Amino acid sequence: TEWTTPLRYKPYHQWSKSYQDMLAAELEQSGWKLAFHIQPKTGLLNDPNGFSFYNEKWHLFYQAYPFGPVHGVKSWYHMVSDNLVDWEQHDYVLLPDSPYDSHGVYSGSAMTVEDKLFLMYTGNVRNEEWERHSYQLGAWMNTEMEVEKITEPLIDSPPAGYTHEFRDPQVFRYQNHYLMMIGAQTKNEKGAVLAYQSSNLTDWELLGELDYTTEEMGFMVECPNFVLVDGQPVLLFCPQGLDKDISSYQNIYPNMYVIGSSFNKETVSIENTSDLINLDEGFDIYATQAFQAPDGRVLSVGWIGLPEIDYPTFEEGWAHCLSIVKELSIKENHLYQKPVAEMQELRQNHQELQGSAQASDTLLSSPDSNVYELKLELNAGTSGSLYLFADKQNKEGLKISFDAKHDTISMDRSKAGIPFGESYGSTRTAALKRQDKLTLHIFADRSVCEVFVNDGYRVITSRVFVKDPQQTHIFLQGFEGDYTGDFWTLREMN
Ligand code: FRU
Known part of the structure; x- marks a missing residue:
């Protein structure tokens, strides 16, 4: 038309x-x-x-x-x-x-x-x-x-x-x-x-x-x-x-x-x-x-x-x-x-996350679909990245990076699927207040990702249009030290 x-x-x-x-x-x-x-x-x-x-x-x-x-x-x-x-x-x-x-x-x-x-x-x-x-x-x-x-x-x-x-x-x-x-x-x-x-x-x-x-x-x-x-x-x-x-x-x-x-x-x-x-x-x-x-x-x-x-x-x-x-x-x-607290009503299966992040890729989860809530607590003393909507090899995905030296957080969607709005740039960077821990609270919903950083001090929202529905992997990279977190699959709204 x-x-x-x-x-x-x-x-x-x-x-x-x-x-x-x-x-x-x-x-x-x-x-x-x-x-x-x-x-x-x-x-x-x-x-x-x-x-x-x-x-x-x-x-x-x-x-x-x-x-x-x-x-x-x-x-x-x-x-x-x-x-x-x-x-x-x-x-x-x-x-x-x-x-x-x-x-x-x-x-x-x-x-x-x-x-x-x-x-x-x-x-x-x-x-x-x-x-x-x-x-x-x-x-x-x-x-x-x-x-x-x-x-x-x-x-x-x-x-x-x-x-x-x-x-x-x-x-x-x-x-x-x-x-x-x-x-x-x-x-x-x-x-x-x-x-x-x-x-x-x-x-x-x-x-x-x-x-x-x-x-x-x-x-x-x-x-x-x-x-x-x-x-x-x-x-x-x-x-x-x-x-x-x-x-x-x-x-x-x-x-x-x-x-x-x-x-x-x-x-x-x-x-x-x-x-x-x-x-x-x-x-x-x-x-x-x-x-x-x-x-x-x-x-x-x-x-x-x-x-x-x-x-x-x-x-x-x-x-x-x-x-x-x-x-x-x-x-x-x-x-x-x-x-809002009521978001908890959508939670279904829970998986506890705990481990030591390495310099190379650490697979956190590979859910059936990108409909989930993820909470992570990471060492803010080292830099690192979290990849969402990633493929098995972690070649394609939405990259959220933390820079420990400058206390900034970035989202890079240039490899996160079908590109759009590129003339306004594919990366966004925000300043954080220095603290020991970095906390990320994430809601993924098929073609949307909302990231609440450090208890809502910053929010980073993006649409994401993956070409392959298998792109559901979640990886950590860098962040030397222990991480803890929770992962829930979420139900559809009624
Ligand atoms: C903002 C806006 C408003 C207007 C509405 C029209 O997106 O342009 O200013 O009322 O959308 O749909």
Whole structure:
């Protein structure tokens, strides 16, 4: 198919059921299909939206284009869970069917308000000249999971001085008001985050531009997400076109964060902010959303994928997945991300790992499939590598290397299967704090690898597309000294 603009914006009802069934069948047969990650029912998935807890269940929506692996006209797809690991596919719930969202139901958020779930999102509209108009829209979901759009926009245009690159509202309670953060672009094309306030969710008053950095944030900021973690304000955001001298990154667009000491609503500023930090040191994380759950935990989920990059699954008609759910915390002004405790519910067969690593290859395990959890504790006094998704001879595989001299960790995916996104490099390197032990906590899921380093001090995420399903070997190399660890096969999500 040639994905022309008219085809990408063809109304949903004009696509046949048999075509969608064919896409579903193709995904079903894919060797890269995920076992426990949220993936699209058909077509393309991008940003997580509306991550929330409502009516005793977890709710998570995602940006969906059901008809192919392209960014066509978007809707929200709804997933529901009791435990944050088993996600039930519910339905497409916000469709691009109103004059305010005809060209896409774009990203947004959700919040429980009394007995309903309030959804806020951006309606994307193009006119005849293909000029963009962005509306900020609302909807209510009830306990039957029926969603009803609010007919009139909550905010019908950007404020003076800003363009229609104006999207991804994040709504939350703050003291005795509702606050909303939204991605924006100034008339001279600089990225910004705007803050709004409301007392009734209908009338929104602009507080101003959020002050969280003195640097220029590229040409656009997407998916801003403000959250208090252990009492400290954290802003997660995706600056597009950020100057690499301001903060170094290699992905086409980075997902970054800053931590501050406090939030001052009067001046709309996050005070004493850190430098910009990469939220993930890998290749494929974008548009992360976090919220404070009623149980007090701050939970996050990201899109494992990036705009404008071709992935090998495009040939199979589908694209991308979401990350596992992570729990955020702060220690010594650094954000830690850990796999949510409920991930343990997926564990099946356990194997204890223990031994002495040698300079040459040490085979740790060769499971039947790349659907597992691996925890390793290694001597951080010597350098070494861990190979995942490796073949028998350890010629091909995903290489994770630790450099004891410089306290850095790298991931090299150049030999990990079908190459993609190579123009942005095949290696990523992150700095670590010096400590005696290196701990790696890894979730592998057929074509995804998420590595939590030193209790979540760093996270490195990558898609991996091995050509041969036998590439499941796990080797250690270097790391002189003893290692200990645990290996579990994991079940599929229910
Ligand atoms: C980020 C993004 C958002 C937008 C959505 C559209 O990936 O571009 O800014 O709302 O995707 O799908």
